[in-house]
Amino acid sequence: MEKKSMKGWLYLLPAILFLGVFMVYPLVDVCIYSIEEGYNSASQTFYGYGKYNFSYVLRDPYFLQAIKNTFLLVIITVPLSTIMALLISLALSSIKKFKELFQTIYFLPYVTNTLAVGLVFMILFKKTPYSDGMINALIHLFGGSSIDFIEGPYWAKMLVMCIYTIWVVLPFKILILTSALASVNPVYYKAAKVDGTSSFRIFRKITLPMISPMIFYLVITGFIGAFKAYSDEVAIFGTDLNASGMNTIVGYIYDMLYGDSGGYPSYASAAALILFVIVLTITCINLLISNRNVHYS
Amino acid sequence: MKIRLEKLTKKYPSRDRKSREEVTAVSNFDYEVPDGKLIGLLGPSGCGKSTALNMICGLEKPTTGRIWFDDDDVTDLPPEKRGVGMVFQSYALYPHLTVRQNIMFPLENFKGKDKLSKEEMMAKADEAARLVQIDQLMDRKPGEMSGGQQQRVAIARALVKRPRVLLLDEPLSNLDARLRLQTREEIRRIQRETGITTIFVTHDQEEAMSISDYIVVMNVGEINQIGKPQEVYDSPVNLFVAKFLGTPPINVFDGEIKNNALFVGNDRILENTGLGDQKVTVGIRPEGFLPDPEGSLVCELSSIEVMGRDTSVVASHPACQASSLRAIIGSDSREGLKTGEVRFKIKPDKVHIFDSEQVRIS
Amino acid sequence: MEKNSAANKKRTEHPVRKTLVYIFLVIWGLVVLFPFYWMILTSVKSYSSYNSEYVPKFFTTSPTFQNYKDAFTAVPLARYFLNTIIFTVITTALMLIVIVLSAYAFARLDFRGRNITFTLFLSLMMIPNELVIITNFMTITNLGLRNTFTGLILPSVTSIFYIYLLKENFEQVPDELYKAAKVDGTSDFKYLVKVMIPICKPTVITIVILKVIECWNSSVWPRLITDDEAYFLVSNGIQEIRENGFGRENVPAMMAAVVIISVPLVVLFLIFHNKIMEGVSRGGTKG
Numbered sequence: 001m002e003k004k005s006m007k008g009w010l011y012l013l014p015a016i017l018f019l020g021v022f023m024v025y026p027l028v029d030v031c032i033y034s035i036e037e038g039y040n041s042a043s044q045t046f047y048g049y050g051k052y053n054f055s056y057v058l059r060d061p062y063f064l065q066a067i068k069n070t071f072l073l074v075i076i077t078v079p080l081s082t083i084m085a086l087l088i089s090l091a092l093s094s095i096k097k098f099k100e101l102f103q104t105i106y107f108l109p110y111v112t113n114t115l116a117v118g119l120v121f122m123i124l125f126k127k128t129p130y131s132d133g134m135i136n137a138l139i140h141l142f143g144g145s146s147i148d149f150i151e152g153p154y155w156a157k158m159l160v161m162c163i164y165t166i167w168v169v170l171p172f173k174i175l176i177l178t179s180a181l182a183s184v185n186p187v188y189y190k191a192a193k194v195d196g197t198s199s200f201r202i203f204r205k206i207t208l209p210m211i212s213p214m215i216f217y218l219v220i221t222g223f224i225g226a227f228k229a230y231s232d233e234v235a236i237f238g239t240d241l242n243a244s245g246m247n248t249i250v251g252y253i254y255d256m257l258y259g260d261s262g263g264y265p266s267y268a269s270a271a272a273l274i275l276f277v278i279v280l281t282i283t284c285i286n287l288l289i290s291n292r293n294v295h296y297s
Numbered sequence: 298m299k300i301r302l303e304k305l306t307k308k309y310p311s312r313d314r315k316s317r318e319e320v321t322a323v324s325n326f327d328y329e330v331p332d333g334k335l336i337g338l339l340g341p342s343g344c345g346k347s348t349a350l351n352m353i354c355g356l357e358k359p360t361t362g363r364i365w366f367d368d369d370d371v372t373d374l375p376p377e378k379r380g381v382g383m384v385f386q387s388y389a390l391y392p393h394l395t396v397r398q399n400i401m402f403p404l405e406n407f408k409g410k411d412k413l414s415k416e417e418m419m420a421k422a423d424e425a426a427r428l429v430q431i432d433q434l435m436d437r438k439p440g441e442m443s444g445g446q447q448q449r450v451a452i453a454r455a456l457v458k459r460p461r462v463l464l465l466d467e468p469l470s471n472l473d474a475r476l477r478l479q480t481r482e483e484i485r486r487i488q489r490e491t492g493i494t495t496i497f498v499t500h501d502q503e504e505a506m507s508i509s510d511y512i513v514v515m516n517v518g519e520i521n522q523i524g525k526p527q528e529v530y531d532s533p534v535n536l537f538v539a540k541f542l543g544t545p546p547i548n549v550f551d552g553e554i555k556n557n558a559l560f561v562g563n564d565r566i567l568e569n570t571g572l573g574d575q576k577v578t579v580g581i582r583p584e585g586f587l588p589d590p591e592g593s594l595v596c597e598l599s600s601i602e603v604m605g606r607d608t609s610v611v612a613s614h615p616a617c618q619a620s621s622l623r624a625i626i627g628s629d630s631r632e633g634l635k636t637g638e639v640r641f642k643i644k645p646d647k648v649h650i651f652d653s654e655q656v657r658i659s
Numbered sequence: 660m661e662k663n664s665a666a667n668k669k670r671t672e673h674p675v676r677k678t679l680v681y682i683f684l685v686i687w688g689l690v691v692l693f694p695f696y697w698m699i700l701t702s703v704k705s706y707s708s709y710n711s712e713y714v715p716k717f718f719t720t721s722p723t724f725q726n727y728k729d730a731f732t733a734v735p736l737a738r739y740f741l742n743t744i745i746f747t748v749i750t751t752a753l754m755l756i757v758i759v760l761s762a763y764a765f766a767r768l769d770f771r772g773r774n775i776t777f778t779l780f781l782s783l784m785m786i787p788n789e790l791v792i793i794t795n796f797m798t799i800t801n802l803g804l805r806n807t808f809t810g811l812i813l814p815s816v817t818s819i820f821y822i823y824l825l826k827e828n829f830e831q832v833p834d835e836l837y838k839a840a841k842v843d844g845t846s847d848f849k850y851l852v853k854v855m856i857p858i859c860k861p862t863v864i865t866i867v868i869l870k871v872i873e874c875w876n877s878s879v880w881p882r883l884i885t886d887d888e889a890y891f892l893v894s895n896g897i898q899e900i901r902e903n904g905f906g907r908e909n910v911p912a913m914m915a916a917v918v919i920i921s922v923p924l925v926v927l928f929l930i931f932h933n934k935i936m937e938g939v940s941r942g943g944t945k946g
Contacts, residue, residue, distance in 0.1 A: 006770075008764045011761065014756065029797075095681065131715060356838055383839065406849075
């Protein structure tokens, strides 16, 4: 019996080692960092324990800007991308010809390097002294005046940000919703048709409830993902997000940790814990709402 | 090789965490399996027959008791050291390997001085495949074969390492009816040819009766009866065994012994029982009924089913424990039967009498 | 007869609505594909012709491969590529060993504390990367592993999600196969290698593909842990090109670099798109 137990643990040993060092220990450690005041990463010394790191971070204008950016991004992109994904998936599931082709094309952004494609988006939206950029050319075509989306007004930068984020997150959502739609038993549709139900009513009363767990899953993961936005911002606005005023919470954490303004793991830890609390709260609220509205079979 | 099972008992911790009580799957299993015979381990599902088989195989350790293969105590040996071959209910063929690779798989585990060369393995695999007549299919994958063919591969794989004992767990239950008949003859033939002591587990009494040298009837973890199939059928030790063997099943009545005669309800069906006055349970085999206007058992006939050679008569009797009884009669005695009252003469050797403990007393 | 019923079917399916649906799908397809088109288009425009287009043209009449040459010569793109391949291969290989062993332990081996350990593993799945990356950064820095492959690789060789995925798959392999193997004296490890992994090959392949995508696109951790160009991965490389690039803002060359970096994954995707999409829809998330 004992030998048998040993064997199991032996097989688990590598995973436990790696998880212990790179996941469990850091989890404890980040909490300790966050209350160590005046930590100096060079000498690895600190003055004492307290909540100063949190109050510093919460008063830091860069962090407040990051919070504002992140929340705006979340509020705009999560609902919008979910609705768009739903529309596209519905359209996809109503056709037969070319369905696979469309599905494959739509999934393409998922496998591409976001930093690389972000660069393309930047080029598309950027306005330079010698070129207006593709998007501005389009705006001209419809009689508007050109805007610098990358270094111009805040709303324009936010717009690009949201567009790129949606472009990046849609493939996953479309895929999930299409397979959810495909898994609805066609018997229900037949039954509804026999009763002469209108197609809108079928959607409201059958399709939507049936795929609501998946929609809800997407909303939750969408919130979590959007709150952790960072790479897409770097892709479009460059590494110095504070300068362009487009930093996110995660960006702030990394900046605090490393980079031009870096070397403050305590502040980074405090910010990371604040982010964790925000995400946890939002997820809990989501769960509460869903319990009332989601139909689980 | 003979197998001696000595007071084998297997207890499991209870599924229900609150109760500390253990569940006894097999208790006091005591039996000496004779050399070179085909043994059918028979019982309803959950009776512990599979656990018993697993203990013989070595997949499970008995809680108490010992297992002897001839003079070797194998109780603490792992399966591969016992020299057993096992065929599983679902065949357990490796789906990604060809038939040949499947059959060779056990040989590849041999180590040290037993290690075989590739050619030896091939030769042994071919030999085993020929024995079960699948040597034409060696390069197929299990998924490309019928259930019956897969079954043969599984048997070949169990036989390839020349086991001292062959164990089969419900070998026929995944086959359709026609194939089942064919395959059980096949198992019988292979067993005869190899002379390997073979134990197979089944819940199908017909299957066990048809090919076994001996059958072991189990119920709730205990052996009820061991014997040649016909002996067990003709003289079951208790009501359970009587009910479990035979299709259609035995008809059970509430009865009484009065003045040396056996009464079923008000019908006096047997004389000179040699038993004292008491309440009894009476079992009458379906073939024990003879339609006879003079007969003593008065029933209400509800339907007649002609099934080729035999005729099955469905009737009812107030003392019958079931709502209807079923009798099998030869087609010649069918004439003149019609619904309504019918009288049967009872063949005494097809009647079993059980006391209040359900043990057979006559 | 056949023709008739087909016609009937068409009539009931609202041809106008159907056309609208297709138009909608095509438009979205263009939105998805356009950046790729633009990136390829720009990458074959010459530096001078790109900069002379105040209003960018949607096509080019004189494609050039000069930019691709520049991408490899002016910046160490080949080096980034090689680094990424080394990083991806080693990480994926190590991860496979770790997760296969754990998944097997959870799915097949019987030992005290198995269920509670598995629950603990699952609960770790909820921990966001951002929370642990700080300490990992400090750990790797303190160990002097910055600017090494070891430092790059170590934190990403376990994935609880993949352990979970594989464990579920392992559990679907019938119990009887294991018993049959035991009767033949097969060791647990041999059973894992000879039976479990071959049977679960589709899942293993899916996991490998997903991990390769993840490695190829990873950018945050590599950026934290490397500042020596010799250890840059393609993601950092592209960032480096963007900021310090070709000495001057050379957009076509930049796009050529982007194309080169994107090609391997797009090719992988085109070959395995069914497997990848199936794998992702079984609950995968990006990163």
